[in-house]
Amino acid sequence: MAQNPFPLGKDELLKAYRTMRTIREFEERLHVDFAKGDIPGFVHLYAGEEACATGIMMHLNDNDRIASTHRGHGHCIAKGVDVHAMMAEIYGRSTGACRGKGGSMHIADLSKGMMGANGILGAGAPLICGAALAAKVRGDRGVGITFVGDGASNQGTFLESLNLAAVWNLPVVFVVENNGYAESTAMEWAVSCDSYVDRATGFGMPGVTVDGTDFFAVYEAAGEIIRRARDGGGPALLECNMVRFYGHFEGDAQTYRAKGELEAIRASRDCLTILSERVIEAGVIGRDELQAIDREVNALIEDATRAAKAAPLPTPDDLLRDVYVAY
Amino acid sequence: MSRKISMKQAINEALDLEMRRDPTVIVMGEDIVGGTGAQGEDDAWGGVLGVTKGLYAKHGDRLMDTPLSESAYIGAAVGAAACGLRPVAELMFLDFMGVCFDQIFNQAAKFRYMFGGKAETPVVIRGMVGAGFRAAAQHSQMLTPLFTHIPGLKVVCPSNAYDAKGLLIQSIRDNDPVIFCEHKNLYGLECEVPAESYAIPFGEANVLRDGDDVTIVSYGLTVHRAMEAAAALAKDGTEAEVIDLRTLSPIDWDTIVESVERTGRLVVVDEAHPRCNLATDIAAFVGQNAFGALKAGIQMVTAPHTPVPFAPSLEDLYVPSADSIASAVKRTLSPKGASPRIAA
Amino acid sequence: MLNERIKPIVMPKWGLSMSEGKVTGWLKRPGSTISIGDELLEVETDKITNVVEAGETGVLRRVLGEPGTVYPVKALIAVLAEPDVPDDDIDAFINSYAVPASEDDGEAEAGPQYHTAETPAGTIRYAKRGESGPTVLLVHGFGGDLDNWLFTIDALAEKATVYALDLPGHGQSNKQIADPSLSGLSKAVLGFLDTVGVERAHFVGHSMGGAVSMRTALDAPGRVASLSLIASAGLGEQIDHGYIQGFVGATSRRDLKPVLETLFADRGLVSRQMIDDLLKYKRLDGVDEALRALSASLFAEGRQASVLASGIADARTPTLVVWGEEDRVIPADHAQALANTAQVAVIPGAGHMVQMEAAGKVNALLKDHIAKAD
Incomplete structure (x- = not known):
């Protein structure tokens, strides 16, 4: 076996691959089942963006908090939320992560430090400032990570949070997941500057731009700014440039894309392929080892789907549970 | 021991007692210390009408001035509450809810229900309401119905100093988000208030x-x-x-x-x-x-x-x-x- | 002077915080001949409604207090005089009558109404009235406070030095109770007496305070000159568990009102102010824990844990037992537990708070008992 040229040991690399493959398999299964009409509501898929969530979350523990977005399945899986509970939640079952009352856009598991996917774009940024403040008040070295798309990066909440985090010197990392589209509107048109690093600089914090399809690039850049935040060095911004394999939501015909664009990015910018090729090429991990993981993940998602479909629905009593009801 | 104090003093006293009792209670808002980073006194204002005056000397950094940035700090209070603190965020005039309402009604109010009962958000958002202060259209409204419309929020509006103290203490101890409405024209009104801590239960007219x-x-x-x-x-x-x-x-x-x-x-x-x-x-x-x-x-x-x-x-x-x-x-x-x- | 034969009836001052009272109705007509102790009229205060009894004899020559009208304390509401006093003299008396100085002035002269003592059991609030004669200590019951002696303290203070305290966990004393047993409360009371420099006192205890007084008489007989046990705990096992549970559990006016009504024969005596004052007390941090600890220790499973009757019967401490016949909290037949060794009085038409509901009668019994025992 060749010497490992990567910043992670083999077990860690296998874990990263398993996480990314789990996200991919989860999302592709949803893509298929949604089209069949099995899933209520609407879902936003993270496929294509797995390296970002995984490269960051490899540095976090359950005491660190993340605030996610409407496109949150990948963040959940990478942060350790149970895949069966997620799938059941998406099917609106009582065994779901939120007992079927949140759905795809609101999966949360505070015991894992996952403060919730969020249907309001940009809303997670102030929340994560609060999570980081709580860590700072307790002195427990916890950090907060908020994810925002290129679209929601224009929200006042996000920009105000950059300022607040800098003023209060909070252990926060703002991650801009730049997949080029705010729903259907191009980032080049809707964002007034060329680089998010310029915005970070404007708020007095460091900013880094990485190729978000390169797991190792994300992992190394995130490691440095997370370490800095954990040590009291204050907030930072990480821009991950990446690609979205499906539409804004399932059913989106994506007519705003250029002809051949999707085929091109799938061929050249698939983060899973990039990671696999590199570890196999380096001789650190064998293709058969990855294929074994693929089979296990496939079985896991199959089982999660089967279990979700078979799980009980919430009871009528659940309608009035877990909120103060005035009437 | 009971003595006559104003509603403003009663609110100050409730914050002081709860901060002493529970180290997870923090208080934040615009100018609630007053003068942070400026050249004058350490706690120049103690709130725009002096409601939090003197608390900084007793509790130091657990009293936090914020930038004029309601979305960010009200959201931060909500996020901190979901992570184990009991923040009291002052929204100065509740009319300012317009620039941070998402964090109140889509975030704080929803967490417990939307996350299947697995989250609590013990945040208090307190601020001034009501007319009669010659403060005109954007600083004088009684917007209580906008809050009572939202499931998940508790809404409190005391009429006197005794109730203000006991209800604010209850608000801080409550595990749901509470909107605490203080009528600015009642701040000076005095009545008998015990010096000790006490909590008035919600839903008790x-x-x-x-x-x-x-x-x-x-x-x-x-x-x-x-x-x-x-x-x-x-x-x-x-x-x-x-x-x-x-x-x-x-x-x-x-x-x-x-x-x-x-x-x-x-x-x-x-x-x-x-x-x-x-x-x-x-x-x-x-x-x-x-x-x-x-x-x-x-x-x-x-x-x-x-x-x-x-x-x-x-x-x-x-x-x-x-x-x-x-x-x-x-x-x-x-x-x-x-x-x-x-x-x- | 002619005035000496004209006796004013004034709005009474019941307890420490009363500043005015409303005449609710007259029980005697003008022209009636009045003896000491006759019930003259009813007065309603923000705390309670009670009967004003005559302290002197004469004919009720003038009735000035209009039913439904509020008068300040010491305002002239009627005039007693012998039949031969001329009407003109009475009119002249009325015209020249001036209400004595207001309460605030009086308070400044008499010193503060309440005091606090730092005792081994913590801060204890107390009131002290009277300057001479034997020393009397008033001990309230479960959930009560020194204002339960509203109609007692000033009457006894005419011929005694009277202390009334808030037990630990009660009133405005500290809310921690180190030892929520009768012995623990008894030690707290003795610690209080040490702090205020009282060696020996006539103990007057109501309900749980009666049991605390008995415990003290047994454990420290030298410090208890006599016992007056009013609707006392500790004379039998029975107690209305519903009352204890209701009192501990109530958090609202709606819940507390029916509970408090069981304390009185006349349910109408439970006023808005009485309920509000008790709710304010019950909301204080530490009170709920204190009341639960006491009720678990003293009244677990609806029975009184300590029955001290036989010990007290043997101890020979001069003892008076007073009960309201219609007591719904502790049955009046418990009074008979000491029938062979104590003076026993069961008063008709009164409930558990007999010292408030039949204040005149109870005060007369107490004065007589203390005078004889001293």
Whole structure:
């Protein structure tokens, strides 16, 4: 076996691959089942963006908090939320992560430090400032990570949070997941500057731009700014440039894309392929080892789907549970 | 030991006692220390009207000035609450909710339900409400109905110093988000308040005056107007029961309905605008649940459906007066009050 | 002077915080001949309604207090005089009558109404009235405070030095109770007496306070000159568990009102102010824990844990037992537990708060008992 040229040991690399493959398999299964009409509501898929969530979350523990977005399945899986509970939640079952009352856009598991996917774009940024403040008040070295798309990066909440985090010197990392589209509107048109690093600089914090399809690039850049935040060095911004394999939501015909664009990015910018090729090429991990993981993940998602479909629905009593009801 | 203090002092004392009792209680807001980073005194203001004055000396960094950035710091208070702190965030004037409402009604209010009961958000958002301060249209509103409309929020509006202290302590200890509405024209009003800590349970209206002829329900400043009206009516032999709701969500339906079942007449007084406010809410509830007890049509006394005017002469007309409340009571007592008004 | 034969009836001052009272109705007509102890009229205060009894004899020559009207304390509401006093003299007396100085002035002269003592059991609030004669200590019951002696303290203070305290966990004393047993409370009371420099006192205890007084008489007989046990705990096992549970559990006016009504024969005596004052007390941090600890220790499973009757019967401490015949909290037949060794008085038409509901009669019994025992 060749010497490992990567910043992670083999077990860690296998874990990263398993996480990314789990996200991919989860999302592709949803893509298929949604089209069949099995899933209520609407879902936003993270496929294509797995390296970002995984490269960051490899540095976090359950005491660190993340605030996610409407496109949150990948963040959940990478942060350790149970895949069966997620799938059941998406099917609106009582065994779901939120007992079927949140759905795809609101999966949360505070015991894992996952403060919730969020249907309001940009809303997670102030929340994560609060999570980081709580860590700072307790002195427990916890950090907060908020994810925002290129679209929601224009929200006042996000920009105000950059300022607040800098003023209060909070252990926060703002991650801009730049997949080029705010729903259907191009980032080049809707964002007034060329680089998010310029915005970070404007708020007095460091900013880094990485190729978000390169797991190792994300992992190394995130490691440095997370370490800095954990040590009291204050907030930072990480821009991950990446690609979205499906539409804004399932059913989106994506007519705003250029002809051949999707085929091109799938061929050249698939983060899973990039990671696999590199570890196999380096001789650190064998293709058969990855294929074994693929089979296990496939079985896991199959089982999660089967279990979700078979799980009980919430009871009528659940309608009035877990909120103060005035009437 | 009990002594007379103002509502402003009572709020300060509640914050002080709870910060002493529970290290997870933090207080944040614009100018609540006052002068942070400036060259003058360490705690120059203690809040724009001095409500938090002196707390910085006692609690140091657990009192946090914020940038003028309501979305960010109200959201941060909500996020910190979901992560184990008990933040009290001052929104100065609750009219400013417009720039941070998402964090209140889509985030704080939703977490417990939306996350299947697996999250708690023990945040208190306190701020000034109400007219009569010559503060014009954007600093004077009684926006309580906007908050009571939202499930998941608890809404409190004390009318005196004793209630303010006990309700704020309860708000801080409560595990749900609480909107704590402080009528700015009541800050100076004094009454007997125990020096010790005490909590007034939510959903417990205070019957300030017993009477068998008519029930007057109100909250906040207009409670005092209702009491003035009741005193005037007593001279003519009409005994009004006056109910101070204290908490608007949860609301004490039992006390209202029990009273109306005895008096048969109801006047609801609300400083909020007339459409979809507490007055309409209570009138509808009583109409649905105690119709048989009513001897006359329910009367509502509210602010007009206008912004709050600046000119003092106009603003004085805006807030429901003791006279308008007494007139409404008389309408319920007149023979015509019993018959439905036919709309043209 | 002619005035000496004209005796004013004034609005009484019941307890420490009363500043005015409302005449609710007269029980005697003008022209009636009045003896000491006759019930003259009813007065309602913000705390309670009670009967004003005559302290002197004469004919009720003028009735000035109008029913439904509020008068300040010491305002002239009626005039007693012998039949031969001329009407003109009475009119002149009425015209020249001036209400004595207001309460605030009086308070400044008499010193503060309440005091606090730092005792081994923590801060204890107390009131002290009277300057001479034997020393009397008033011990309230479960959930009560020194204002339960509203109609007692000033009457006894005419011929005694009277202390009334808030037990630990009660009133405005500290809310922690180190030892929520009768012995623990008894030690707290003795610690209080040490702090205020009282060696020996006539103990007057109501309900649980009666049991605390008995415990003290047994454990420290030298410090208890006599016992007056009013609707006392500790004389039998029975107690209305519903009352204890209701009192501990109530958090609202609606819940507390029916509970308090069981304390009185006349339910109408439970006023808005009485309920509000108790709710304010019950909301204080530490009170709920204190009341639960006491009720678990003293009244677990609806039975009184300590029955001290036989010990007290053997101890020979001069003892008076007073009960309201209609007591719904502790049955009046418990009074008979000491029938062989104590003076026993069961008063008709009164409930558990007999010292408030039949204040005149109870005060007369107490004065007589203390005078004889001293």
